[in-house]
Amino acid sequence: MPLTLGSGRRHDRQILRLALPAFGALVAEPLFLLTDTVIVSRLPAPALGAVGVASTVLSLLVGLCVFLAYGTTAAVARQIGAGNTRQAIRQGVDGLWLAAGVGLAIIVVVWPLAPWLVHLIGAEGELFRQAVTYLRISLLGVPAMLLVLAGTGVLRGMQDTRTPLLVSVGSFTLNAVLNVVFVLGLGWGVAGSAWGTVLAQSLAAAVYLALIFGRQRAPLRPDLAGIRAAGSAGIALVIRTACLQAVLLIAAGVATRMGEDQIAAHTIATRIWTLLALALDAIAIAGQAITGRALGAGDVAGTREATWRMVVWGIGSGVVLGLLVVVARPFVPAVFDANPFVTGELLDLLWVVAVLQPIAGVVFVLDGVLIGAGDQRYLAWAGVWTTLAYLPASLLVIVSGGGLVMLWMALGVWMVARMITLGLRAYGTRWLVIGA
Incomplete structure (x- = not known):
């Protein structure tokens, strides 16, 4: 479809306003995860391999839950476009409740299966033991991680990609600092790396909840019909x-x-x-x-x-x-x-x-x-x-x-x-x- 010069520039400004901060948030995560890898690599073998094995399982679980960000973005943005700001927030809250429920369900299901999953990847001996330790501690941060996905979706749907950028940079910076303290300072090994990540994710989730329930004055009460609809989508x-x-x-x-x-x-x-x-x-x-x-x-x-x-x-x-x-x-x-x-x-x-x-x-x-x-x-x-x-x-x-x-x-x-x-x-x- 041909565009006029004015409409083309208007769309360009809108795309850049949303895409550039989103790109920064996307890049922040792998860069700070790379920092975690560098820190853990200073530990004796097989620490780094154990983190890699456990991260494979975690990445698969969280990757399948990316719908919490994407689906929430679409639902909230549509309500914002229709002028229904209150309903947009309501759908965002439904996404947050769904994220919390899915996160808790993952802990309940995956915790007892952790040894089997690690063994399935091929880990044995000390590698197996450390991988199970890292995976089980990291599972405690999964609900917070999914809340971050849903909270990011809410703000993106409201056409705000700058705040997720700031939260992303802040949380992963904290993650790097905690990893240095717990892994190298206190000598907690791979468990310290996992706890640092859990605490950083929990703080990021708390920031999103404060923004949505505080600044936006969202209703806290869950809407079961809305949660079911979000889950179905x-x-x-x-x-x-x-x-x-x-x-x-x-x-x-x-x-x-x-x-x-x-x-x-x-x-x-x-x-x-x-x-x-x-x-x-x-x-x-x-x-x-x-x-x-x-x-x-x-x-x-x-x-x-x-x-x-x-x-x-x-x-x-x-x-x-x-x-x-x-x-x-x-x-x-x-x-x-x-x-x-x-x-x-x-x-x-x-x-x-x-x-x-x-x-x-x-x-x-x-x-x-x-x-x-x-x-x-x-x-x-x-x-x-x-x-x-x-x-x-x-x-x-x-x-x-x-x-x-x-x-x-x-x-x-x-x-x-x-x-x-x-x-x-x-x-x-x-x-x-x-x-x-």
Whole structure:
């Protein structure tokens, strides 16, 4: 859809106002987690490995609960657009109660299963013992972590991405300080690292609760019907997220079958992909907030214009990120101290990573737009179908004895399938449901 110069600039300002702080909040977490890794790495082995094993389980659990942020953002933004500020806060509170309930349920279910889950990953001996310790202590912080996700969603839905940035930076800074004190100062080992994270997450959750129940004067009483509605909408997003996780796990499994050097190169490429995804995800978060508010206000034309503008931003950002990968490509292996074989594999992979960035830009943006529109059911089905499209491509890699480049080309098939399914939906009108 063609835009006038004035409307284009207006959308640009709105996108940047939301996306830039969101990007800062997204980047803050991995940077401070990296600080935790550096601190724990000073402990005798197998401390670092134990944290890595436990973090694998925690990342999977929290990743499946990201719907608490995304679904809440969409619901609150739509009510804000419709002018129903009180109802927006009410839906935000429903999301917070759901987060608390899911967090407590995770503790009850996963605590007794912790040894089995750690053993399933392959940990034994002292590695097993320390991993179970870290996982069980960290589980105590899961309700707070999920409250942070829901609280972030509330503020994003209210078009505020700056406050989540400040809370994110503050909590992860506190996390780093507590890790130094508990791990290095008091000598608590991996347990100290876990307790530092739990306390930092709990303080962040308390800040969000104070902002929402204090500044916004939200009702504290839970609304069971609203919580059930939020949970029902979240199921579709869980399916979508599970499909994404499944594809990445399959890719890691195929790379592992190829050998130690191949999985090392694949892991480095995946870390780079994840870092680049943070920039694109910031635009997607802006898409959630902008789309929800515009549809809530009944502005279909404005929604279309903003969507097209965000797609342009996604493509442009993807091109820039792809070029940065090409420029940085010769220097990346040295940063990770890669051996000659890993270096050769990685240099080939980075070409594929670079080429896929513009496609990823479109996929991330349209995913955010449709989440903002509340089109979760379609996203769940699209996740299933695109995963099914990926499976034959990954199987072909195994059967043909293909290498890492072929594996990442299979991931490219998956990304193209996602772009097609999301693009067809966005081109149509069924997702353009207006009103509160």
